[in-house]
Every structure is written in structure tokens, then in C-alpha cells.
Amino acid sequence: MPLLEGKTALITGASKGIGRAVAMRFAEEGANVAFTYLSSVEKGQALENELAAKGVKAKGYRSDASNFQAAEELINGVVADFGGIDVLINNAGITRDNLLMRMSEESWDEIMNVNLKSCFNTVKASTRTFMKQRSGSIINMSSVVGVKGNAGQGNYAASKAGIIGFSKSVALELGSRGIRCNVVAPGFIETEMTEQLDEKTVQSWRDAIPLKRGGKPEDVAAACVFLGSEMSAYISGQVIQVDGGMLT
Numbered sequence: 001m002p003l004l005e006g007k008t009a010l011i012t013g014a015s016k017g018i019g020r021a022v023a024m025r026f027a028e029e030g031a032n033v034a035f036t037y038l039s040s041v042e043k044g045q046a047l048e049n050e051l052a053a054k055g056v057k058a059k060g061y062r063s064d065a066s067n068f069q070a071a072e073e074l075i076n077g078v079v080a081d082f083g084g085i086d087v088l089i090n091n092a093g094i095t096r097d098n099l100l101m102r103m104s105e106e107s108w109d110e111i112m113n114v115n116l117k118s119c120f121n122t123v124k125a126s127t128r129t130f131m132k133q134r135s136g137s138i139i140n141m142s143s144v145v146g147v148k149g150n151a152g153q154g155n156y157a158a159s160k161a162g163i164i165g166f167s168k169s170v171a172l173e174l175g176s177r178g179i180r181c182n183v184v185a186p187g188f189i190e191t192e193m194t195e196q197l198d199e200k201t202v203q204s205w206r207d208a209i210p211l212k213r214g215g216k217p218e219d220v221a222a223a224c225v226f227l228g229s230e231m232s233a234y235i236s237g238q239v240i241q242v243d244g245g246m247l248t
Contacts, residue, residue, distance in 0.1 A: 002030030013092030094174030187243025
């Protein structure tokens with residue numbers, strides 16, 4: 001039997017990369033999938049069709065999770081359309097890299113809103129539903145950069161570290177209601193974004209990883225399936241690094 005049969009998952013920022021791989025894998029495991037996209041309208045519509053072709057209910061929502069009101073409307077819409085939410089995956093995120101000396105206030109604020117505040121918005125908006133059900137799995141996407149920091153990514157690292165602290169607090173607060181909250185921290189994952197980088201640079205990164213390769217979006221999706229399913233029923237408040245041993 002598929003691991004997520006009959007569950008409903010909401011995945012933010014799912015039109016490409018890791019989010020898209022998570023949505024596809026969840027559908028393959030029998031989950032009904034609600035997902036958000038913002039700018040990639042065509043990709044969002046194409047994904048909805050691909051997911052539905054796997055025999056599950058699927059719906060894309062054009063929504064900005066960093067907007068408090070929009071996040072509330074999104075959760076209400078998903079509950080109305082699907083009858084509930086079992087798994088919430090906060091995947092939406094951006095980078096605005098720069099050295100601290102050159103970083104603008106706007107770059108800091110934008111990263112905090114999109115990466116960190118969006119987690120607060122969707123988790124807060126879905127808490128009532130989870131508490132009523134007395135169940136739910138929240139998976140927040142951080143990064144190895146949120147665990148160890150990275151030069152030139154002070155804003156991104158702070159937002160991703162904030163996600164870890166927030167998630168551990170949520171796990172403590174909501175655990176008595178049967179709600180779990182965990183973090184997935186990907187390392188170097190090869191996506192459309194990394195394809196634009198110089199091959200020599202990418203190879204040097206691969207060489208520095210104990211498993212000697214970059215990760216695939218599917219590697220991250222597999223960790224999310226584990227945390228969304230009953231296989232991880234007694235796991236909460238944890239950070240799972242999907243990084244090939246990079247931070248060992």
C-alpha cells in the first residue's frame with residue numbers, strides 16, 4: 001500500500017525544483033496534493049495536470065505565503081477543497097546573496113518575509129485544523145546553511161536558522177495534540193538553478209561532499225515522504241540533513 005494513501009498534503013513553492021519533486025513523489029505515494037506557486041503560472045498549471053494524471057486529487061493555488069492574509073485564505077481554501085490537511089510542507093524560499101557590507105535592508109527584509117515569515121503564516125493558519133483532527137505533520141524546509149552559516153548569505157542563513165528554532169518550538173507546543181513538526185535541511189542539491197553555474201565550480205563542490213555527488217530533488221522528496229508518513233510517527237522536533245554527509 002502507498003505510504004501516503006488518503007492523506008492531503010499542502011506544499012508551498014512547488015512549481016519547480018525541490019518542491020516539484022516533493023509534489024510528484026507525494027502523488028506517487030497516494031497523497032492528494034495541494035500546492036502553491038507565485039510567478040511560474042504555466043509551470044503550476046502543468047504540474048496540476050501531471051499530478052492529476054497519477055490518479056490523485058490535485059490543485060494549484062497562486063498564493064504568496066509571505067502575506068499573512070493570503071496564507072490564511074490559502075489554508076481555508078485547501079480545507080474547503082480537500083476536506084482537511086494532513087501534511088504541510090513549507091518549501092517556498094528565495095536567495096538574495098551578498099556580503100554583509102553590501103547587503104541592503106530590502107534584501108534582508110525580503111528574505112525574512114519569504115523564507116521565515118511564510119512558515120509562521122501557514123503553520124499558524126493551519127494549526128486550528130490540525131488541532132481539531134488531533135493529527136498532522138509539519139515539515140519546514142531549512143538548509144545546511146541554516147545549521148553552519150555561509151559567507152555572503154547572512155540573510156539566507158539567518159532565515160533558515162530561524163526556521164529550525166521556530167520548528168522546534170512548534171513541536172514542543174503542539175505535540176500534546178498529536179501534531180509533529182520537523183525540519184529538512186538540504187545540502188547541495190542540483191536543480192535548474194545550479195545548471196547555470198560553471199561546471200568546474202560545481203564539480204569542486206561535489207568533490208568536497210563525502211558521497212562525492214550533488215543531491216537530487218528526489219533525495220529531499222524521499223525524506224519528506226518519511227516525515228509525512230506514519231513511518232515517522234514518533235519523530236518530532238528534529239532536523240534531518242539531506243546533504244551527502246557534508247556536515248558530519
